[in-house]
Amino acid sequence: MNRKNKRIVVKVGTSTLTYDTGKINIRRINDLARVLSDLRNSGYEVILVSSGAIGVAMGKLGYSKKPTDTKVKQSLAAVGQCELMALYDRMFSEYHNTVAQILLTRSDIDIEKRKQHTKDTFNTLLEMGIIPIVNENDTVSVEEIEIGDNDSLSAIVAKVVEADLLVLFSDIDGLFDSDPRKNPDAHLISRVEDIETVKNTAGGAGSNVGTGGMVTKIEAAKIANSAGISMIIANGNNIDALYDLIEGKKVGTLFKAY
Numbered sequence: 001m002n003r004k005n006k007r008i009v010v011k012v013g014t015s016t017l018t019y020d021t022g023k024i025n026i027r028r029i030n031d032l033a034r035v036l037s038d039l040r041n042s043g044y045e046v047i048l049v050s051s052g053a054i055g056v057a058m059g060k061l062g063y064s065k066k067p068t069d070t071k072v073k074q075s076l077a078a079v080g081q082c083e084l085m086a087l088y089d090r091m092f093s094e095y096h097n098t099v100a101q102i103l104l105t106r107s108d109i110d111i112e113k114r115k116q117h118t119k120d121t122f123n124t125l126l127e128m129g130i131i132p133i134v135n136e137n138d139t140v141s142v143e144e145i146e147i148g149d150n151d152s153l154s155a156i157v158a159k160v161v162e163a164d165l166l167v168l169f170s171d172i173d174g175l176f177d178s179d180p181r182k183n184p185d186a187h188l189i190s191r192v193e194d195i196e197t198v199k200n201t202a203g204g205a206g207s208n209v210g211t212g213g214m215v216t217k218i219e220a221a222k223i224a225n226s227a228g229i230s231m232i233i234a235n236g237n238n239i240d241a242l243y244d245l246i247e248g249k250k251v252g253t254l255f256k257a258y
Ligand code: GLU
Pocket: 013, 014, 050, 051, 052, 053, 054, 055, 077, 135, 136, 138, 148, 149, 150, 151, 210, 211, 212
């Protein structure tokens, strides 16, 4: 096994987990459960950071547009988080793996004592062979819903658990030198050595359900890289690419930490 990338944090966005119809992409969630369980079985330690609470609730309750009222978004998150975890629990069980839900707010990380408890819980779960699934605690974390994003959350988690690698699955192949939805000649940047040089190439969010986009992914890369953790952005339509990218094969955009 490639010991170098033993502990991996994988983040999936709402657009990876839901169809344009707003409904859950069951096949994608099954892919995630299968590949992450398989990696876990082969000795990797895997943590999943999953968005989608609000998106899944939108599909379930028939919202076609993300509501703007914070209370409504928080309530949707409460509905969707439950649905999402029920699904993960069932899918991972199919592959004989156990998952655990961890919901975090900024203060769980900013307050040293809470951060230590959080870290201890992650480590204990991983030692028990369990796959932690993380999201922001959206129902209490107001500022997260308004400006927060799971790209940064996943980088913070990677830092807290001292991960070896952070993988962000997105609805795009990686970072391009210009917006590929507008420019057909846009080129994928396969490796970023200096984040400062790509800051201005980041476009906005790809879909109307997620919170992030390239800007938040670059922020995540900064957090991860400064903690000595490499980060990869890859297309969530091929979860099996995880096998390749943890072996160091060229997939998506690598933000290399030194
Ligand atoms: N925590 C939000 C959710 O699960 C998503 C945040 C994000 O997509 O960055 O719905």
